[in-house]
Amino acid sequence: MSKITGNEIIHQYLRHNKKFPHVLCAGCGHGIVLGTLIRSIHSLGIPKDDVVVVAGIGCSGRLAVYVDFNTVHTTHGRALTFATGIKMANPKLNVIALMGDGDALSIGGNHLIHAARRNIGVTALVLNNNIYGMTGGQSSPATPEGSVTMTNPYGQLDRSFDTVELAKGAGANYVARGTVFHVNRLEKIMTEAIGRPGFSLVEAITPCHTQFGRKNKYKSSVDMYKWLKSTAMSVDRYNELPEEKRGDRLPIGVFVDRDRPGFEEVYYAMQADFLKPTVKGGK
Amino acid sequence: MPRRKKRTEIFALGNEAVAEGALLAGCTFYGGYPITPSTEVMEIMANRLPKTEGGVFIQLEDEIASMGAVIGASLAGRKAMTATSGPGFSLMQENLGYAIMAETPMVLVNVMRGGPSTGLPTCPAQGDVQQARWGTHGDHPIIVLSASNVQECLDMTITAFNMAEKYRTPVILLLDEVTSHTREKIELPNPGEFEVFSRTVPSMPPEWYKPYEETVRGVPPMPPVGSGYRFHVTGLTHDRNGFPTQRPEEVVELMDRIHRKIDQFFYDIQLVEEIQTEDAEICVIAYGCVARSAELAVHQARQNGVKAGLLKLKTLFPYPRRHTEKVLAHAKTLIVPEMNMGQMSREVKRVTMGNAAVRTINRVDGQIVTPSEILKVIMQG
Numbered sequence: 001m002s003k004i005t006g007n008e009i010i011h012q013y014l015r016h017n018k019k020f021p022h023v024l025c026a027g028c029g030h031g032i033v034l035g036t037l038i039r040s041i042h043s044l045g046i047p048k049d050d051v052v053v054v055a056g057i058g059c060s061g062r063l064a065v066y067v068d069f070n071t072v073h074t075t076h077g078r079a080l081t082f083a084t085g086i087k088m089a090n091p092k093l094n095v096i097a098l099m100g101d102g103d104a105l106s107i108g109g110n111h112l113i114h115a116a117r118r119n120i121g122v123t124a125l126v127l128n129n130n131i132y133g134m135t136g137g138q139s140s141p142a143t144p145e146g147s148v149t150m151t152n153p154y155g156q157l158d159r160s161f162d163t164v165e166l167a168k169g170a171g172a173n174y175v176a177r178g179t180v181f182h183v184n185r186l187e188k189i190m191t192e193a194i195g196r197p198g199f200s201l202v203e204a205i206t207p208c209h210t211q212f213g214r215k216n217k218y219k220s221s222v223d224m225y226k227w228l229k230s231t232a233m234s235v236d237r238y239n240e241l242p243e244e245k246r247g248d249r250l251p252i253g254v255f256v257d258r259d260r261p262g263f264e265e266v267y268y269a270m271q272a273d274f275l276k277p278t279v280k281g282g283k
Numbered sequence: 284m285p286r287r288k289k290r291t292e293i294f295a296l297g298n299e300a301v302a303e304g305a306l307l308a309g310c311t312f313y314g315g316y317p318i319t320p321s322t323e324v325m326e327i328m329a330n331r332l333p334k335t336e337g338g339v340f341i342q343l344e345d346e347i348a349s350m351g352a353v354i355g356a357s358l359a360g361r362k363a364m365t366a367t368s369g370p371g372f373s374l375m376q377e378n379l380g381y382a383i384m385a386e387t388p389m390v391l392v393n394v395m396r397g398g399p400s401t402g403l404p405t406c407p408a409q410g411d412v413q414q415a416r417w418g419t420h421g422d423h424p425i426i427v428l429s430a431s432n433v434q435e436c437l438d439m440t441i442t443a444f445n446m447a448e449k450y451r452t453p454v455i456l457l458l459d460e461v462t463s464h465t466r467e468k469i470e471l472p473n474p475g476e477f478e479v480f481s482r483t484v485p486s487m488p489p490e491w492y493k494p495y496e497e498t499v500r501g502v503p504p505m506p507p508v509g510s511g512y513r514f515h516v517t518g519l520t521h522d523r524n525g526f527p528t529q530r531p532e533e534v535v536e537l538m539d540r541i542h543r544k545i546d547q548f549f550y551d552i553q554l555v556e557e558i559q560t561e562d563a564e565i566c567v568i569a570y571g572c573v574a575r576s577a578e579l580a581v582h583q584a585r586q587n588g589v590k591a592g593l594l595k596l597k598t599l600f601p602y603p604r605r606h607t608e609k610v611l612a613h614a615k616t617l618i619v620p621e622m623n624m625g626q627m628s629r630e631v632k633r634v635t636m637g638n639a640a641v642r643t644i645n646r647v648d649g650q651i652v653t654p655s656e657i658l659k660v661i662m663q664g
Contacts, residue, residue, distance in 0.1 A: 015515075018526055049511050054355070065515050065526060070508045072358060073517035073527075074351065075381050081348040085355025085363070086508060088339045089312055093359070093509045111351075114344040267339070274334045 006039065013038045013048070015068045023062050027221025029180035029206030033127055034063050036183060036204075037096070040191040041069075052095045054083040056103035058134045059208075060127040063098055077107030080115045083122045091121065091264040094194060101128040101142040105161050109141075112201075116170035119198040121262030125190070126163055126201065129208035137211030148215045163203045164255050173198030175256040177235075179205040181228035182252060189254060198262040205232070205250065290470040297436040297463040298323035298366075301392055301456070303471060304440030305364055306331060309479055310390070312339045312363035314352035316371060319404050320460045321394040324366035346371040350378035350391075357387045358516060360507025362444055362481070366392035370401060372411055373418070379453055380419030381518040386495070386505070386541065388447035388482055390440070392456045394463045397649045406649030407460035409571055412626040415455045416600050422538070424545035426454045426552055427600040431574040433467040439597060445480040446552060450544055451502050457599060459622065461572035461651055485512060494525045495537065501544030545601060553603035556595040559585065563592025565661050566614040568607070568631055570596040573620050573652045580657035591661050602630045611638050618660055620644035620652045 024030050041051055048069055055064035057076035064071040070093075074082045083097040104112050104126045115122060131149060132138040139149040141161040148155055167175045174196040178186030186204060193200040207213060207224035218224045231250045238251035261269075295303065301324050305313075313328035325342075332338035339356065343349045349365045356363040367375060372393045382389055395411045397403025402410075411418075415427045426446055430439040439456060447454040485492045485504040494514040496503050506512040519527040520534050528534065545552065558578060560566060565584070569577040574595040584591035594610055596603060610617070617639050619628040628643045635641055642660055646652050 017524065048513060049509055052508055065517070068513060070513050071515045072355070072508075073515065073519065075377055075518060078347060078351045078378065081343065081351025082355035082358075084341070084343070084348070085312070085314060085352035085357075086359045087355075088341055088352070089356040089359035089361045089363075090507070090509055110344055111348055114348070267333070267341075271333050271338070275336060 006035070009042050010035055010038050013042070013068050014066055018066060020066075022066060024059060025210045027207070027209045027224070028059070029129070029204075030059055030063060030127055032180040032183060033125070033186070033204045033206055034067065036187040036190050037125065038067065039187055040194055043191055044194060046094050050092065050094055052083075052086055052093050053098055054079045054086065054095060055098040056100060056108065058100045058103060058132065059129075060098055060100040060103065077103050078111065079103065080108060080111040080122065080124060084115060084118075084120050087121055087264055088267070091268060094123075095121070096123045096125060096194065098125050099127070100133070101126060101130065101163070102132050102140040105141040105163060105166070112166070113170045116167050116172040116199050116201070118263045119171065119173055119260055121198055121264050123193050124199065124201045126203045127206050128163060128203055129206050129212060130160075131208050131212040133208045133211050137215065147212070149212070163201070167201040168256050172201050172256060173258045173260055174200035174254070176201070176254045177203040177205070177252045179228045179232050179252060180207070181225050182232060185252065192254070196257075196259075197265065198258075198260050288473050290473060292468055292470055294466060294468050295433055296323055296466050297430070297433045297458060298394070299327055300433045300436035300469055301366065301440045301458070302327035302331070304437040305390065305444065306335070307437075307472065307477070308362065308441045308444035309481065310362045310364050310444060311335065311337050312353065312356040312361040313365065314341050314343050314349045314356065314363070315365045315367065316343055316346050316349050318368045318371045320396055320463055321366040321368045321392060323463075324392060346374035347378065350375045350382070353389050354378060354382050354385070354387050357389050358508045360510070362388070362448065364390040364392065366394065368394050368396050369398045369411060372414065376418040380421060380423065382453040383419070383423045383425070383541065384518045385516050386451040386503070387453065388451055389453045390443045390447055390456060391453055392440075392458065394458045394460060396460055397647075403649040405460065407572065407622060407651060408647065408649065409459055409573070409622040409626070410647070411457065412599060412623060415457050424452070424542045425600055426450070426452060426545060427457050427598070428454065428554070429457050429570045429597060429599050430462055431571050431595060432462065433465055434469045435597070436462065437469055437471070441477055441479075442554070445478060448480045448482045449502070450548070451482065451505055452545065457571075459571045489513070493523045495521060495523050497523070497536075497540060501540050501547070549601060549605070552598060553601060553606065554597040555603050555606045556597060557606070558593040558595065560592035560594055560610050562590055563610065563614055564590040565616045565618065565664065566592045566594055566610045567618045567620065567657060567661070568594045568596065568627070569620055570599060570627065573622060576652050576654045577620060577657050579654040580661060583654065583658050584661045587662065589661060596627075599627065602634065604634050607631065607634045611635065614639055616640045616642060616664060618642045618644065618657065620657050622646050622652060
C-alpha cells in the first residue's frame with residue numbers, strides 16, 4: 001500500500017461540488033493555513049461532522065466555503081460570538097473560528113478579549129496578513145508602523161497590534177504564533193491548539209502581496225516569504241536575545257500553555273450538580 | 284370527559300411572563316446583555332435556565348455578541364432568545380439581517396423605551412415600530428408581534444417561538460415599558476393546552492439534502508449543526524446548496540422564497556383582536572399599552588351612543604391588512620393613537636388608500652396616551 005500524500009488528505013476534506021477555482025490571489029498564504037488546519041484535524045482523527053468552522057468576513061472568511069465541515073460564514077468581526085453560541089449549545093463539537101486581522105483585532109476586538117477571558121472552548125485562528133485584503137488594501141490594526149496602505153498613503157502612524165500579547169493579557173488558555181513559511185511548526189501548534197481545552201488562539205502570519213507587499217518594499221510574493229524566513233525566530237531564542245538586538249524580529253512558537261477547563265465544561269458541571277437526583281431518607 | 288387540570292395562577296410582571304412563556308415554548312438558550320427596561324427577562328432566565336435540563340444562559344459582552352451567540356445556538360438546534368431595549372436593538376440589527384438571510388429561527392424581545400439615542404431610559408414609548416420593520420439593511424420580510432397586557436406577554440412569546448420555528452425566521456416581540464412593568468394575575472397554561480411547534484428536520488439522507496431547497500411551504504427543513512448534515516451557512520446571497528452566488532436567477536429565487544414563506548401565511552401570522560368592530564363607524568387601531576386606553580375609550584363612546592370599535596393589533600408586521608379592510612366596510616374614520624410621531628399610522632394610511640379619514644394621536648413625552656384623550660377624538664367624529 002502506498003503512503004497517503006498530503007494532497008490526498010486535503011482532497012478528502014474539500015467540497016468538490018463547490019465553485020473552484022478559489023478566490024485567493026497567487027502567492028497568498030491563506031491556502032497554506034487552510035492546509036495545515038485540515039492536516040491537524042486529520043491527524044487528531046476528528047470526524048468531519050464534529051468540526052464547525054466559523055469564519056468572519058474577508059479573504060479568510062471565504063475559506064470556510066471550500067472545506068467539507070459544518071461551516072458558518074458570519075458577519076464581520078463576529079465569528080467568535082457565533083462560535084460561542086454553537087459551543088455552549090453543543091459542547092461536543094470542535095469549534096474553530098477563522099478570522100482575519102481586521103476581523104479579530106479591530107471590529108471584533110471586544111469579542112476576542114471576552115472569549116479569552118471567558119475561556120470558551122473555541123480555537124481562534126487569526127490569519128494576519130497585516131492589511132484589509134478583500135476591501136482593497138486599507139490599513140488594519142496589524143499594519144506595521146510606517147507601511148504604506150490605501151488609507152495611509154503617507155505611512156502608518158500608529159503602532160501595530162500584538163495579537164499574542166493581547167490574547168495573553170486577556171487570559172487565553174493557549175496562545176501561539178506561526179507563519180506560513182514555517183509550515184510544519186504551524187501545523188504542530190495548530191494541532192496542539194485544537195486539542196487544548198478552553199480558549200486557544202493561533203496567529204498565523206500570512207503574506208498579502210497583492211495589497212500589502214506591492215505597495216511596500218516587497219517586489220514579489222517570494223520576497224514576502226523570504227521576509228518571513230528572515231524575520232521569524234523561535235520564541236525561546238528571541239527571549240535570550242538582548243533587548244537591543246531584537247529589532248523587528250518576530251517571535252514564533254507557543255507563548256501560553258495552561259490547562260484550565262473551558263467555560264462550557266464549568267457551566268455544564270454546575271448544571272449537573274443542580275440536576276443530581278437528591279437522595280431522600282432511604283431505608 | 285377528563286376534568287381540565289386547574290391552571291397555576293401567578294402574579295407577574297410583563298417581563299416575567301415573557302420568560303415564563305419562553306420556557307413553556309421550549310426555549311433552552313438565552314444570550315443577552317442587560318438594558319432597562321428589558322432586564323427582568325434576562326434575570327429570570329439567568330435563574331431558571333441553569334437548573335433546566337440542557338438549558339444554557341450566558342451573559343455576553345454586548346448586544347452584538349448576544350445576537351451572534353443566539354444565532355449560533357439556534358444553528359446548533361436550540362430554541363434561543365434574547366431581550367433588549369432601544370439602543371441594544373439598534374446594535375442587533377446587522378445580525379438580525381443575518382438571521383433572516385440564513386433563515387435561523389430565534390426570538391428577539393425589544394421592550395421599547397423613549398428615544399432617539401439614550402432618550403428616556405425608564406419611560407414608555409413605541410418609537411421602534413419602523414426600526415423593527417426596516418432596521419436592518421436590504422429588503423427583507425419580518426414578523427413583529429406585540430402584547431398589551433401581562434397574559435398576552437406570555438401567550439405572544441409562545442406564539443413568537445412557534446412562528447420562528449414554523450417559518451425559519453427571527454421573530455421580534457415588540458413590547459413597551461408599561462406592559463413590561465405592569466404586574467397582573469395571569470394563568471400559566473398546562474402542557475398540552477397550547478401548541479408547541481419545533482422546526483422540521485430533514486428526513487432524507489445527508490447526501491440528498493439541499494439546505495435551501497424550495498418546498499411547498501417555502502421553508503426548507505433545518506438540521507442542527509453536527510448531526511451529519513454538513514452544509515455552508517452564510518449571510519451572502521446563496522444558491523440552494525448554501526454556496527454564495529451572484530447569478531441573477533438564483534438571487535431572485537432566494538429573495539422570492541424568503542418573502543413568500545412569510546407573505547402567503549398571512550392568515551396564520553396576522554393576529555388581531557376585534558372589539559365591537561362589527562358595526563363600528565369610528566374605529567381605533569392600537570397596539571401595546573395604548574390599546575388598553577383605547578378599549579376603555581371605545582366602551583365610554585358606546586355608552587354615549589357613538590358606534591366606536593377597536594382593532595387591537597397583536598401582529599404589527601406583516602401589517603394585518605385584511606382585518607383593516609374589513610373594518611373599512613363601515614368605518615368612516617380610523618383613529619391611530621401611538622406613543623411615537625406616527626409610525627403605525629403610515630401603515631394604516633397605506634392600507635386605507637383614502638377610503639376613510641385617518642386621525643392620529645401622538646405622544647413622545649414619555650407619558651402614555653390616556654383613555655380621555657382618545658375619547659375626545661372619537662367624540663369629534
